[in-house]
Amino acid sequence: MKSWRGPPVPVAARPSVGSSGRTSSWRIQKPVVNLKRCTRCRMCWIFCPDVAISFTKRGPAINHDYCKGCGICANECPAKAITMEAL
Amino acid sequence: MREELVEEELFAPGHRACAGCGATLAVRLALKALGKNVIVANATGCVEVISTPYPETAWRVPWIHAAFENAAAVASGVEAALKSLGRRGVKVVAIAGDGGTADIGLQALSGAVERGHDFIYICYDNEAYMNTGIQRSSATPFGAWTTTTPVGRVKRGKDRPKKDVPAIIAAHGAPYVATASVAYPIDLIKKLRKAAATEGPTYIHIHCPCPPGWRFDSDKMIEVARLAVLSGAWILYEIKNGRLNVTIKPPKRRPVSDYLKMQGRFKHLTDAEIAEIQRTVDERCRHLGVG
Numbered sequence: 223m224k225s226w227r228g229p230p231v232p233v234a235a236r237p238s239v240g241s242s243g244r245t246s247s248w249r250i251q252k253p254v255v256n257l258k259r260c261t262r263c264r265m266c267w268i269f270c271p272d273v274a275i276s277f278t279k280r281g282p283a284i285n286h287d288y289c290k291g292c293g294i295c296a297n298e299c300p301a302k303a304i305t306m307e308a309l
Numbered sequence: 310m311r312e313e314l315v316e317e318e319l320f321a322p323g324h325r326a327c328a329g330c331g332a333t334l335a336v337r338l339a340l341k342a343l344g345k346n347v348i349v350a351n352a353t354g355c356v357e358v359i360s361t362p363y364p365e366t367a368w369r370v371p372w373i374h375a376a377f378e379n380a381a382a383v384a385s386g387v388e389a390a391l392k393s394l395g396r397r398g399v400k401v402v403a404i405a406g407d408g409g410t411a412d413i414g415l416q417a418l419s420g421a422v423e424r425g426h427d428f429i430y431i432c433y434d435n436e437a438y439m440n441t442g443i444q445r446s447s448a449t450p451f452g453a454w455t456t457t458t459p460v461g462r463v464k465r466g467k468d469r470p471k472k473d474v475p476a477i478i479a480a481h482g483a484p485y486v487a488t489a490s491v492a493y494p495i496d497l498i499k500k501l502r503k504a505a506a507t508e509g510p511t512y513i514h515i516h517c518p519c520p521p522g523w524r525f526d527s528d529k530m531i532e533v534a535r536l537a538v539l540s541g542a543w544i545l546y547e548i549k550n551g552r553l554n555v556t557i558k559p560p561k562r563r564p565v566s567d568y569l570k571m572q573g574r575f576k577h578l579t580d581a582e583i584a585e586i587q588r589t590v591d592e593r594c595r596h597l598g599v600g
């Protein structure tokens with residue numbers, strides 16, 4: 223009897239950035255950061271559900287491929303350094 | 310920077326959650342707390358559906374898709390296998406929604422806690438079956454509109470109170486049980502770390518607002534979560550070896566109407582109905598020692 227060699231296709235999904243494509247194409251507005259006002263408190267970064275903010279020495283950097291424009295970062299910024307603008 | 314705020318992201322961007330999803334933020338923060346050495350068993354529901362469109366996934370840790378009802382049973386099996394292989398240093402984590410926890414997964418969870426498996430169970434509570442279109446669960450709060458608790462002349466949204474799952478798990482004698490909120494990330498991360506450092510079954514119940522299901526604009530997600538805590542509608546506590554400790558005490562509680570009025574799912578409520586909800590919130594706050 224032939225021994226079973228496992229399934230014909232991989233059963234494990236691979237971890238990937240953009241598993242659902244370039245999800246920023248969903249958005250109707252985008253966050254714009256005014257670094258002069260930014261106090262680098264990181265509130266915007268910690269609250270982003272889309273993992274679309276990374277932190278640099280100068281402040282937050284938005285990933286415009288995956289930011290869905292939810293507006294949480296702008297709403298939570300204590301310094302009002304982020305505004306939501308038309309695309 | 311505070312040590313809780315780990316830079317590494319173990320949940321990748323480009324997933325398909327709705328804009329402003331609280332449950333997804335809960336997962337991102339939980340993975341920051343727990344790090345790489347985990348094996349996740351995830352019940353069917355939004356978090357599973359939005360993260361893993363096969364053959365790709367947003368999870369950068371080992372992850373198993375369980376059925377709707379058996380995340381705790383899958384986690385039990387993985388934990389038992391690790392133990393018999395003598396593998397140490399890997400924490401098994403079950404993750405399920407409120408439906409997968411309070412309703413269909415409750416017996417699997419109860420069994421796993423009673424058997425004493427060394428694992429963390431995370432319930433991300435968006436207070437309804439969101440993945441299938443906003444049906445009520447036993448964790449939907451009193452008065453909330455869902456597609457199966459409609460609002461009209463006779464029915465006024467859900468007519469039963471929210472099931473208290475953390476209390477049920479605490480009654481099993483679990484060594485660590487806690488509630489958390491996405492609006493309090495440091496508190497959430499600290500609690501998950503305590504759960505990870507505890508041997509035996511631990512349970513973390515995270516309040517996760519859902520913009521489309523609760524009917525509010527996505528930018529208000531954290532504001533809604535915070536108001537739940539500031540009004541006492543959601544209380545942040547931990548129960549360590551049977552001892553209760555409230556971790557965030559609002560200095561002066563906000564009226565619960567501030568929380569309810571932000572959400573379309575409560576917009577039908579009359580002043581008398583809101584007063585009734587305020588009474589139950591006050592009673593619960595008194596019971597748990599929140600001012």
Ligand SMILES: Cc1ncc(C[n+]2csc(CCOP(=O)(O)OP(=O)(O)O)c2C)c(N)n1
Nearest residue numbers: 353354355377406407408409437438439440
């Ligand atoms: C046995 C079974 N019944 C029904 C379903 C369909 N189903 C998939 S997810 C879901 C609701 C999940 O609700 P919850 O656990 O609260 O997670 P959420 O979608 O809200 O994240 C249902 C009913 C299923 N997958 N399996």
Ligand code: SF4
Nearest residue numbers: 260261263264266299
């Ligand atoms: S929340 Fe505002 S002030 Fe804080 S880091 Fe972000 S942009 Fe800067």
Ligand code: SF4
Nearest residue numbers: 270289290292293295
């Ligand atoms: S708008 Fe939303 S998705 Fe975009 S960076 Fe801000 S918080 Fe993240």
Ligand code: SF4
Nearest residue numbers: 326327330355439519
């Ligand atoms: S329906 Fe709600 S819980 Fe589900 S992905 Fe959308 S925002 Fe998140």
Ligand SMILES: [Mg+2]
Nearest residue numbers: 406407437438
């Ligand atoms: Mg749910």
